Amino acid sequence: MKSEIKLFENGKRLDGRAPDELRKITIKAGVLHRAEGSCYLEWGGNKVMVAVYGPREAIPRHTQNPLRAIVTARYNMAAFSVDDRKRPGPDRRSREISKVISEALENVILVEKFPRATIDVNIEVLDAEAGTRCAGLTAAAVALVDAGIPMKDIPVACAAGKIDNQIVLDLGKDEDNYGSADLPIAISPRTGEILLLQMDGHLTQEEFDKAFDLVLKGCNAISEIQKKAILEKYQSEQGGN
Amino acid sequence: MDQDKREIVIPSQFLGEIKDKKAGNGTFVEKGKIYAEILGVLNNNSNYINVIPLKGRYDPVEKDFVIGIVIEAMQSSWLVDINAAYPALLHVNEVPWDIEFGETERYLNKGDSIMGKVLQVDQEKKLQITLKDRNLYKIKGGYISHVEPSKVPRIIGKKGSMISLLKKYTKCRIFVGQNGRIWIDGNEDGIKKVIETIKLIEDESLSYGLTNKIEDLLKKDTKEVH
Amino acid sequence: MTIVPSIKRDYLTKLAKNGKRADGRAFDAFRNIEIETGIVSKAEGSARVKIGNTQVLTGIKMDIGEPYPDTPETGVMTTAAELIPLASPDFEAGPPREDAIELARVVDRGIRESELIEVDKLCIEPEEKVWMVFIDIHILDYDGNLFDAASLASLAALMTTKVPAKRHDLGEDYPLPIKEPPISCTSVKFDDVVVMDPSLDEEEIAEVRLTVATDKNEDIRAMQKGLNGSFTRDEIKKVIKASIDNGKKIREQLYKSIGK
Numbered sequence: 042m043k044s045e046i047k048l049f050e051n052g053k054r055l056d057g058r059a060p061d062e063l064r065k066i067t068i069k070a071g072v073l074h075r076a077e078g079s080c081y082l083e084w085g086g087n088k089v090m091v092a093v094y095g096p097r098e099a100i101p102r103h104t105q106n107p108l109r110a111i112v113t114a115r116y117n118m119a120a121f122s123v124d125d126r127k128r129p130g131p132d133r134r135s136r137e138i139s140k141v142i143s144e145a146l147e148n149v150i151l152v153e154k155f156p157r158a159t160i161d162v163n164i165e166v167l168d169a170e171a172g173t174r175c176a177g178l179t180a181a182a183v184a185l186v187d188a189g190i191p192m193k194d195i196p197v198a199c200a201a202g203k204i205d206n207q208i209v210l211d212l213g214k215d216e217d218n219y220g221s222a223d224l225p226i227a228i229s230p231r232t233g234e235i236l237l238l239q240m241d242g243h244l245t246q247e248e249f250d251k252a253f254d255l256v257l258k259g260c261n262a263i264s265e266i267q268k269k270a271i272l273e274k275y276q277s278e279q280g281g282n
Numbered sequence: 283m284d285q286d287k288r289e290i291v292i293p294s295q296f297l298g299e300i301k302d303k304k305a306g307n308g309t310f311v312e313k314g315k316i317y318a319e320i321l322g323v324l325n326n327n328s329n330y331i332n333v334i335p336l337k338g339r340y341d342p343v344e345k346d347f348v349i350g351i352v353i354e355a356m357q358s359s360w361l362v363d364i365n366a367a368y369p370a371l372l373h374v375n376e377v378p379w380d381i382e383f384g385e386t387e388r389y390l391n392k393g394d395s396i397m398g399k400v401l402q403v404d405q406e407k408k409l410q411i412t413l414k415d416r417n418l419y420k421i422k423g424g425y426i427s428h429v430e431p432s433k434v435p436r437i438i439g440k441k442g443s444m445i446s447l448l449k450k451y452t453k454c455r456i457f458v459g460q461n462g463r464i465w466i467d468g469n470e471d472g473i474k475k476v477i478e479t480i481k482l483i484e485d486e487s488l489s490y491g492l493t494n495k496i497e498d499l500l501k502k503d504t505k506e507v508h
Numbered sequence: 509m510t511i512v513p514s515i516k517r518d519y520l521t522k523l524a525k526n527g528k529r530a531d532g533r534a535f536d537a538f539r540n541i542e543i544e545t546g547i548v549s550k551a552e553g554s555a556r557v558k559i560g561n562t563q564v565l566t567g568i569k570m571d572i573g574e575p576y577p578d579t580p581e582t583g584v585m586t587t588a589a590e591l592i593p594l595a596s597p598d599f600e601a602g603p604p605r606e607d608a609i610e611l612a613r614v615v616d617r618g619i620r621e622s623e624l625i626e627v628d629k630l631c632i633e634p635e636e637k638v639w640m641v642f643i644d645i646h647i648l649d650y651d652g653n654l655f656d657a658a659s660l661a662s663l664a665a666l667m668t669t670k671v672p673a674k675r676h677d678l679g680e681d682y683p684l685p686i687k688e689p690p691i692s693c694t695s696v697k698f699d700d701v702v703v704m705d706p707s708l709d710e711e712e713i714a715e716v717r718l719t720v721a722t723d724k725n726e727d728i729r730a731m732q733k734g735l736n737g738s739f740t741r742d743e744i745k746k747v748i749k750a751s752i753d754n755g756k757k758i759r760e761q762l763y764k765s766i767g768k
Contacts, residue, residue, distance in 0.1 A: 121567025
């Protein structure tokens, strides 16, 4: 979508960020009482709550996989989370996002330890501002760790894009709508392997490489925030007074 | 003053090399390197690197004593919730009573609690428990409290030191299931005291000197319990 | 489904017979209540309420639409509740089941019948355009007493809602015109003992439930009995009195939280 809006002014973006700057991210682990694992995350204007239940026996029987656990992520946007109220219930976009997130998480969860079981990851977007799938996956990873689920890594996601012919990190409001490319990626930070990759828009191969590098940098920075959030929750429970 | 803090590790954290140490529980190995696979406490004291989980459901081990809640009575068995990822099966042959086919409900019904033992865990994680042991029975009265299964050793204490303290100062009967369920019976105040103390132990499970701290606290309130 | 061990039922009943509740509260006392407004930037109004560990988030969205034919100059209000699987291991994804529907309708009635929203002030063009108010209740953590938490969150959200006139070129944004809020208080009965603001455990063994919404004049604005047990006339009278008393305290806290 070509726009009339100038997305860049004096090297700064509409919200004052530099091209390689992330929006503000805060993460809190273990915030819900009933859920076995949970996480609340704020990323720019995004507010996401995730709850993990499981592993627990998959019902009905015919959905069970005798060799491993099934990971089901359910991404949902609250009716009030967007400008124009969204009708409650999953739409096609939510179902696609649920699928790609499930697949990313399945890669790092040690599913063979739980044959016939299901691990349910509920991602609720309470306030939306571009990049909700990355926010959702990043929060889901923390909730899974909080639930005590065995994993070989803590996945993290971030997006880069192109606005006014400039490659930028972490598309924000308006940049998402008026930019000319969007590249959300999730990685396993320990190995650098790619777990989620989608792209829409138009990028040359050089632009793609540039965007990819930016995203990796962003992911690694966010990974530190995830880890800190988890340790903060559990380290404070040592000899607390 | 608790100077040493037990180290908390998270999944994917590098813990050591296979050439120096062996990979124990809660870890996985990739290219000769040992990593943590769960959120837990690092135990690096022997040749094994272990991670003790901080969270998560009970992982059934044969011969463990567990407190279960009956989910359903079927024709010749019961389905029991033991706080694991899977329900456990209790077969009529594994109870001390003589039961006619279809008469299971007369002995154990949905909502009943039992003190059982894990009989078998197979490859597909199908679980079986038994009630056939003189220490096992259907529970009557009292209260069942829950803690993270990983905190059970703390509640029991070294050689039962913590649990003995609790029993002594509250005059309650207490039984701790490996699956994180604790049965308490006694008078109202005693039960309340046990519940509170267990919560405290759970919250501060990682600190040193906890047993002494708990003993002091319990001693202080002894006057209120008859 | 989470099974309630019969031992728990016996324990709670025994305590109750001695005038006690498991968490030490008086029979007519509420758990700690927290109210926070302005949580969701995309919503025209929002509030998050915690009663004990129960947590509910209500968001208000407004849009322009057609009025109902029989009330051509009146705004439209709808209430929906989602018992999302996030909030409890027993909630399943999918279309709302009866509990979600009952919850939404009870909260809706409490607001509608008390005329909290001055819907006759929401007309833009008679018969053509009126303001529509969408109340969406999102349960985040279920630990007993969804009715009161949902109702309170909805009230706090509505009382801090700004009509998005600017976005529709109808002038500056202004506060949603509202009147005095009715406060809802829910009680349950088990084994002839009636307790207010049931915890999850108490709700699980409850035989019958009664929600009473009262206003600042101590008048009754809405009532709902649930579950298949029964109440005596006397018990209902006591519940009404306790609802009025608690209603006063909660109303005060509500006003404080929105800065009045």
